Each structure stands twice: as C-alpha cells, then as structure tokens.
Amino acid sequence: MEQNEMIYIVPHNEEEYLLLEDNDILNKVDFVLVAAKVENGKDKKETNRKRYLRKVREKGFRIMRKEDNHNLYFGIQAREEIFDKYIQHLKLSERKYDNELKEISKATRIRIINFILWKIRYSTNNGNDNSLNAKNSLRKLLDDGTFKAVFPLHEKCCCRGHEVHGSKEQCWLCKDGNWQKERKLRFEWAEWRCLFKKQPIEEIREYFGERIALYFAWLGWYTTLLIPAAICGVIVVLYGFIYFESNQVSKEICNGTGIIMCPLCDKRCQYWRLNETCSYAKITQLFDHEGTVVFAMFMAIWATVFLELWKRARARSVCSWDLYHWDEDEEELALGLLYNPDIKVKEYHHSYKRTTIVMLLACILITVIIGLSLGIVICRVIAAVTFTKSGSEFLSDHARSIAVMVGAVLHFFTILIMTKINRKVAKKLCDLEGPRTALARENNFSVKMFTFQFFTMFSSIVYIAFFLGRINGHPNGYVRIAGQWRLEECHPSGCMTDLFIQMAVVMILKQILSSCVQYAVPSLKYQWKKYNKKNTDNDVMDATTKHWVKNYNLNHVDSFSLFNEFLEMAIQYGFTTIFVAAFPLAPLLAFLNNLFEIRLDARKMLVLQKRPIPRKAKDIGIWVRLLEVVGVLAVIGNGLVISITSDFIPRLVYKYGYGPCAFGNSSNVNCMMGYVNSSLSVFYVENFKQTDPKDDGLKSLGFQVTYCRYRDYRTVDEYKYTVQFWHIFAARLAFLILFENIVICIKYIVAWFVPDTPTSVRNHNLQKTFMRLQKELELSREIPSYSNTNAWKYQSTDV
Incomplete structure (x- = not known):
C-alpha cells in the first residue's frame, strides 16, 4: 500500500x-x-x-x-x-x-x-x-x-497493461493465491498465440460465472465439430474441380455459339449467344453435382449429431459444477429471502389478450421484412437493366452478375438497419408481455429477435433459391413489376450460382465486418476515454483509485451483451446448415471465423468491457431449442435446394428418360449429350408484341434472327408445359419427399442412439441421491417420532 x-x-x-x-x-x-x-x-x-x-x-x-x-x-x-x-x-x-x-x-x-x-x-x-x-x-x-x-x-491481473510495483511479471503474483487463475485467463486464453489451445473453462466459470462459461464451452464445441463439416465441404468443391473442364453440360454451354438466346430485358436489349455464360456454367458445376446431395444429407445429420454430443458435454460440465439439478426459480426465491424474509412470491401469469397482440405485431414486422426483400428484388431487376443499357461493354456483358452483387450488398445493409429496428421492437413486445423473471424475459426476447433476424437474413435468399426464374413467365407473356420491369431469369446452367454469390457475399461481409465492429468499436471507445482522461486525471491518485477509474472507463456491458454473441452464432449456424447445398464452403468460413471469434470475445470481456454480472446456468437456455429448429429447417431447406434450385433432378430425368442412354440403351457417347438443348424452349421472334424488344438483326453476324431460345420446358405454339416438364416436376416432388423422410428418420435414430446424458453422469447422480437418502434415513432414526415420544410420556406417568 x-x-x-x-x-x-x-x-x-x-x-x-x-x-x-x-x-x-x-x-x-x-x-x-x-x-x-x-x-x-x-x-x-x-x-x-x-x-x-x-x-x-x-x-x-x-x-x-x-x-x-x-x-x-x-x-x-x-x-x-x-x-x-x-x-x-x-x-x-x-x-x-x-x-x-x-x-x-x-x-x-x-x-x-x-x-x-x-x-x-x-x-x-x-x-x-x-x-x-x-x-x-x-x-x-x-x-x-x-x-x-x-x-x-475486474481483478487487477486481468486488466491490460496493469503493473504492480512497476513489474508486469509481479502482476501475476496476485494476493489471496488467485494469481494462477487470472494469469491463465489473461495470458493463456485471451492471447492470439492461444488460437489452437483448449479453453480454460473452469477458470472462465470461476471468473465470469456459469452462463458465460457455457457459452464459451458451446462455442468451442461447435468450432471443433465444424472441422469434419469443413473438410467435407472442401472435398465437394474439389470434386467439382476435378470435372471442371470435362463436364458435359458446361461444355455444351461454352460451345453454344450458334444458340441465340432471347433478350433478358425490354427496350434496346439485344439477343445474346449461349456461350456468353460459359464462366457462369463452369462455376455452377463446382458445387451442383452428385456429391452435393450426399453433402446435404451429411450436414443435416451433422446438425443432429452436433446438438446431441453438445448435450452430453454440457451434462458432464454441469454435473462437475453441482448444477445438474439446479433450478432458476429456487435461486431467485433464495436470493429474495436473503434480501427480505417477508418478501412475497411473484407468481406466473398468462394473458391471451397480450399474447394475441404480440403475435399480430410480430406478424406485421415480418410482413415489412418480406416487403423489404421484395424491394431488393426490384432493385436487382432495375440494376440489371441499367447495366445492360449502360453502353459499357464490360457492364453490359456482366450486367447480371453485377446486379446479383448489388442485391447482395443491399441485402447486407438492410440487415444492419433492420437489426436495430428488430431489437427495439422485440424489447417492446417483451415489455408488453410482462414476463415474471429476468430469465423469462431474456428467453422471450431471444425467440422474437431470432425470428425477426432469421426473416431479415434469409427472406432474400429464399427468393433466389425457390422463386427466381420460376415465376418470370415466358416471351410474349412475361411477369412484370408494376407493369414495367420483367422479373429476372435463371442462367441456362441454373440459379445455383446466384444463390452461391448471395450466400458468399452476405456471410463473408457479415462475419468480417461483425467481428471487426464488435472488437474495434469497444476498443476505440476505450482508447478515446483513456485519451480524454489522460490530461485531466490527478497524477497523485493511489493505485486503488486508478484501478477503479480504469474499470469505470471500460465499455458498458448488460444482460444482452451475451445475447448478441449467441445470436450471431445462431445465425451463422443457420447459414452453415440450411442452404449449405448451395454454399459448401460455409462450414470452412464458419470454422475460420470462430477461431478468431473465441479470442476476440475473450479479449473484449477481459480488456475492453466492464466485468459482467456472473449468472448461474445449467445449459445455454432457449438457444438449444432454437438450434433444434434450425436443424429441422436444414433438412427442409437443403431438400428444397437440391430438388428445386439445383439442376440435379432435371439432369437425372434427362439421363435416364430422354438422353442417349435412356432406358438402358448402350451408347458410346456421353449420356448427358444434348441436355442443354432439351432444357431450352423455342420462341419465334415474329410473335413478339409491339411493346416487346425487336432485334437489331445481330448485324455483326450478317443474318436475321428468326427464333430465340429461353430456359423452360414449353411448347412452341401455345407455350404450355411439355411432358418432360411434368416428369421433372414429379421427380422433384418424389426426391423431396424421399430425401426429407430419410434424413429426418436418420436424425431421430441418431438422437435416440446418442443419449443426452452420459451413463457416467447418470450413475454419479444416482449415487449422490442414494447417499443423501441414506443420510436422511440415519437422521430420522436418531430423532424419535411424535407418536413414540407421546407413548414414552404416557408410560412415565403410569409409573
């Protein structure tokens, strides 16, 4: 001192x-x-x-x-x-x-x-x-x-740059024998050199409480199990690289110089050659192949295995912490009695009126979010037309790809804006419900916020995956927005690349910017406060006052700070599982992000933020149920992506029903030869309405275009669907039903096969219960019962 x-x-x-x-x-x-x-x-x-x-x-x-x-x-x-x-x-x-x-x-x-x-x-x-x-x-x-x-x-040893008697090494030698715990947190957990080291969960629990310890335990477990998923995703992409040049579909597209395609927009849009989408077709074949189906099934099962193994790991941890039978209500009542023995119990209540109002308001916000997604669709259409008519050869040639990128960036900025709005609305709805406890309020808020964020994140992606190119109509009967702009069409190689670009842009931007913002903003705020205090603080302040002032200058933390971390990881989990068939590299990106996320969160909690209030917990709360919902959506989403978005089913139908190898016919040619031609319908340009585009005659080629091709299965005269379309439709439906039923059955079998609680933990709790009952029985034998005591009194009186 x-x-x-x-x-x-x-x-x-x-x-x-x-x-x-x-x-x-x-x-x-x-x-x-x-x-x-x-x-x-x-x-x-x-x-x-x-x-x-x-x-x-x-x-x-x-x-x-x-x-x-x-x-x-x-x-x-x-x-x-x-x-x-x-x-x-x-x-x-x-x-x-x-x-x-x-x-x-x-x-x-x-x-x-x-x-x-x-x-x-x-x-x-x-x-x-x-x-x-x-x-x-x-x-x-x-x-x-x-x-x-x-x-x-905060403990003094955990604060960055804190020195005791001018020696940083002596900072480790804290009083009360706790120096090892603080040293382990600060120097063996929050440092970048510990990137691949196991987290000291026990020390995290002692310092931050069980709730934060379980978050880091879950995040570490999730990151570890992402390794096999990331490896499988990379294998799927490498498989596509092996057949990058030899794929028959991409070959036909790249060699389709003589196939003239119908204009992609109205007014001044020209016809174009099929081979102009050669690069697009090759990229699509990297992840739209047979291996994608197996990978999608693997990821749906992986989601179940991950949650089941996490439940077992959680059970071991909470059992070692003596919290396996811990109850939140008991904790709250005990603290209340500790404060005031005469305190009244706040009982549960439920109002159907309030619940109905909350549901209606939530539906209104979800409708607004879907409306914003439709607005992004309109912006994509307008951007594609604008770039096509820009006069620049580069912009006009890549108008579609640039429009997709613009839509993805707009989607990202919509996410940033709507996140703040969603948070305020979710808080208001929770206040309207009036939950009994802080935990109940946090759970209600988590469900609402996750739902709003889920629609914000995935509504635009759902449109690209399941509606893009399927509701746009046909030449002479295009579907138009406000009677002006035509809806977008898919490339001849399908819409998987559009979905891939959207997923990649949103996921990469969100992860990189979110991680940078979450760490950079608190760091800049702390440095700014530190700089402002530098010239005004009293130099004669003692060490204790300096430590208190330093803690005061740290960034504010509240009960929703940990919620933000869970929400970010839950959304990432959705990207990693629901549409992984279109973006097999999602697990790899998630794994790399989480390696840094663990250390960023550790440094942020120890160095940049005030010490959070420790909270007891025996699990990660409502997030387990939300992750289980995401697991079910992963089965549905991947099944729909493969059956609707991917060209896997149309290629399969052509190979075994319409191609040169149909009905088992032996042939030396590739079984997919002629597939692209069969997937394109014919439209005679003389049937264009007066308001529709007219060709300049492709003057550079020296011939007049009499017909153009477009991606669909329709007849030439009446534009009705062909028999091949209905065969493909039936195959898509059959595959979807078969895929989802098989995967869901496997998920339930895995959930049954892997118990939530390890046998060792159940036996441990069984022994504890037996020993407790045994001691209670011994105590009851030592204390005479009421009836035996009265009988002894009566006998004494008689004597």
Whole structure:
C-alpha cells in the first residue's frame, strides 16, 4: 500500500467519511458505484445518494470512498454473514459431496451483491421507512444521473497493461493465491498465440460465472465439430474441380455459339449467344453435382449429431459444477429471502389478450421484412437493366452478375438497419408481455429477435433459391413489376450460382465486418476515454483509485451483451446448415471465423468491457431449442435446394428418360449429350408484341434472327408445359419427399442412439441421491417420532 493511499469507510451513524487504513478491506471490494461531484453544495441528487448508501450500509455492507477530479467512487464490500445465509438457503448447489460448505467464489459474491443492490429501496422522508417507494431504487438513481455507473471490479491481473510495483511479471503474483487463475485467463486464453489451445473453462466459470462459461464451452464445441463439416465441404468443391473442364453440360454451354438466346430485358436489349455464360456454367458445376446431395444429407445429420454430443458435454460440465439439478426459480426465491424474509412470491401469469397482440405485431414486422426483400428484388431487376443499357461493354456483358452483387450488398445493409429496428421492437413486445423473471424475459426476447433476424437474413435468399426464374413467365407473356420491369431469369446452367454469390457475399461481409465492429468499436471507445482522461486525471491518485477509474472507463456491458454473441452464432449456424447445398464452403468460413471469434470475445470481456454480472446456468437456455429448429429447417431447406434450385433432378430425368442412354440403351457417347438443348424452349421472334424488344438483326453476324431460345420446358405454339416438364416436376416432388423422410428418420435414430446424458453422469447422480437418502434415513432414526415420544410420556406417568 502506498503512503498516500487513503481508504474511507462510511460509519454507521455518520454522514461524513472517516479515514481508515485497512488493506484487507480494500482488497475485498466487489462493486463500485460512480457519482459526479457536486460543485454548488448539496442538492436533491446528493441527498438521495446518501439515503441510498445509508440503506446499503444497513443491509450489512461496508462502503469505501475514493475520488478523482470529476467523480466520486464508492466501493462496496459485503460482510461474510450474507454469504453464510445464502449457503444455508441453497445447500444442494453450494455444498460438496461430503456435505461440507464450499468457499463462496468471487462470481457468486458478485451475483448476490448485485441482486441486493438492485432490490434496495430508499426512503424520501428523512429516513422514515414508511415512505419507502418501489420507484426509489438504483434504477431511478441511474436514470436521473445521481449515479453514473455501477459495476463489479475486474481483478487487477486481468486488466491490460496493469503493473504492480512497476513489474508486469509481479502482476501475476496476485494476493489471496488467485494469481494462477487470472494469469491463465489473461495470458493463456485471451492471447492470439492461444488460437489452437483448449479453453480454460473452469477458470472462465470461476471468473465470469456459469452462463458465460457455457457459452464459451458451446462455442468451442461447435468450432471443433465444424472441422469434419469443413473438410467435407472442401472435398465437394474439389470434386467439382476435378470435372471442371470435362463436364458435359458446361461444355455444351461454352460451345453454344450458334444458340441465340432471347433478350433478358425490354427496350434496346439485344439477343445474346449461349456461350456468353460459359464462366457462369463452369462455376455452377463446382458445387451442383452428385456429391452435393450426399453433402446435404451429411450436414443435416451433422446438425443432429452436433446438438446431441453438445448435450452430453454440457451434462458432464454441469454435473462437475453441482448444477445438474439446479433450478432458476429456487435461486431467485433464495436470493429474495436473503434480501427480505417477508418478501412475497411473484407468481406466473398468462394473458391471451397480450399474447394475441404480440403475435399480430410480430406478424406485421415480418410482413415489412418480406416487403423489404421484395424491394431488393426490384432493385436487382432495375440494376440489371441499367447495366445492360449502360453502353459499357464490360457492364453490359456482366450486367447480371453485377446486379446479383448489388442485391447482395443491399441485402447486407438492410440487415444492419433492420437489426436495430428488430431489437427495439422485440424489447417492446417483451415489455408488453410482462414476463415474471429476468430469465423469462431474456428467453422471450431471444425467440422474437431470432425470428425477426432469421426473416431479415434469409427472406432474400429464399427468393433466389425457390422463386427466381420460376415465376418470370415466358416471351410474349412475361411477369412484370408494376407493369414495367420483367422479373429476372435463371442462367441456362441454373440459379445455383446466384444463390452461391448471395450466400458468399452476405456471410463473408457479415462475419468480417461483425467481428471487426464488435472488437474495434469497444476498443476505440476505450482508447478515446483513456485519451480524454489522460490530461485531466490527478497524477497523485493511489493505485486503488486508478484501478477503479480504469474499470469505470471500460465499455458498458448488460444482460444482452451475451445475447448478441449467441445470436450471431445462431445465425451463422443457420447459414452453415440450411442452404449449405448451395454454399459448401460455409462450414470452412464458419470454422475460420470462430477461431478468431473465441479470442476476440475473450479479449473484449477481459480488456475492453466492464466485468459482467456472473449468472448461474445449467445449459445455454432457449438457444438449444432454437438450434433444434434450425436443424429441422436444414433438412427442409437443403431438400428444397437440391430438388428445386439445383439442376440435379432435371439432369437425372434427362439421363435416364430422354438422353442417349435412356432406358438402358448402350451408347458410346456421353449420356448427358444434348441436355442443354432439351432444357431450352423455342420462341419465334415474329410473335413478339409491339411493346416487346425487336432485334437489331445481330448485324455483326450478317443474318436475321428468326427464333430465340429461353430456359423452360414449353411448347412452341401455345407455350404450355411439355411432358418432360411434368416428369421433372414429379421427380422433384418424389426426391423431396424421399430425401426429407430419410434424413429426418436418420436424425431421430441418431438422437435416440446418442443419449443426452452420459451413463457416467447418470450413475454419479444416482449415487449422490442414494447417499443423501441414506443420510436422511440415519437422521430420522436418531430423532424419535411424535407418536413414540407421546407413548414414552404416557408410560412415565403410569409409573
């Protein structure tokens, strides 16, 4: 302790702060409340602050005061009697197997103190308890500016750049024998050199609590199991590379110089040759082949295996933490009784009226989100027409690809804007529901926010996957937006590349920018606060005050901070599983992102943010159910992508029904020869309406175009669907039903085959229950029953 270090403790019956030198008290400060200095004497805020602090002191807390040039800092230290009562209330979760009391961890201390601080109500009538008002709480003092912040303290060893006696190495030698834990978190978890090291989950739990520890355990488990998925995705793409040049479909497209295609837009749009989409066709064949079907089935099963194995890993962890039978309601009731033995139980309630209103408002927002997706579709159409008519040879030749990129970027910016709107609406809907507990509110918020974000992320992708090129009509009968712009068409090689580009742009931009923003913004805010304080702080501040001020300058953290991390990973999980058939590299990108995400989150929580309030938990909550829903959607989505978006089924029908090898005919030619020609319908240009485009005659070729081709299966005269179309439609439907039923059956078999709880954990809990019942039976034998006691009294009287 430095010579000038001053520690102030609020006396029980005095308003002034007296000097006290006590190192042990100072080192055990758990919370800090920050208030602005009052320059013009006493005011209402200062009076309310003193009243609140007096109530805090009456609850058994010590209060220490520090200050700098701008703020007052009140350190809160709890007496041990409070934690003894807590242990008595929750014997099951806070005792060892031998029934001895555990030592209260720092995370548990912080959680208990936080609960009490927010429950305390102060009087506004000269200390008269009869004037206690539910509104006079810490929340009111924070809202009106009486207190600027309230937060638990980080350990000194975990703060970046903190030095003890000028030596960074001595920072590891913290007091109370906890230096190993802090050193492991700061130097063996949050450093980039630990990228491939196992996370110290036990130390994370002791420092941040079970909820955050389970998040990092889940994230680590998810990242590990992404390795086989990423390898399989890379194999699928490599398989496409092997047949990159020899694929018959792409060969026919690249050699189709004599096939003239109908214009892609109206007014001044020219006819074009089929071979102009050669590059597009080759890229499509990289992931639109037979291996994609197997990979889609693998990923649907992988999603189930991942969740089942995670449940087993979670069971082992919570069993080792004595939280397997822990209950949230019991914890809440115990803390409430600890604060006030006469507290009333807040009961559950359900309002059908409120629920109906919430559902209607949620549907309205979802409708708006779908409307925005349709707006992006219109922008894509307009962009394609604009680039085609731009006069630039490069833009006109690549108008379609550029329009797809523009649509993907617009989709990304729509995601950024709608995320903020979705968050506000979800909070309002949760307030309207009025859930009973903070956990119930968080679960409700998570479901709503995930639903809104899911539609925001995937509505545009759903259009490209299942509607693009299928509702655009045909020449002389195109479907138009507002009677003006024609809907987009698929390339002759299919729409898989459009979906691939959309997925790649959104996923890459979202992951890279989200990771950068999530780390860069808190870092810049912290550096800005640090720079502003540099010239104004008092150089004579003692080490303790500097540590408190440093914690105050860290970025704010609340109960939704961890929610943001879960939401980001859940959306990523959706990209990795639902449309993975169109983007086999999604697991690889997710794996690489998560390697850095773990360290970014670790550094952010330890270095850039205030210490979060530790929370107990025995699982990751509602997110398991949401991930299970995503797993089911993965089966449906991949089945639809292969049967509708991909050309796998049309190629299969042609190969065995219309091609040179149909009906088992032996032939030396490639069985897919002629496929492209069979997939293109014929339209005679003389049938164009007056408002539709007329050809310039392709003057450079020296001949007049009499007919053009377009991607569809229609007759020449009446534009009705051909027999081949209905065969393909029946095959698509049959494959979809077969694929989804087989995969879902396999998913349920895997879920049944792999128990959620390991046998060792079940036996361990069985032994614990047996030992507890055995001890209770022994105690019951030692205490005479009521009837035996009365009988003994009667016998004594007779004698």
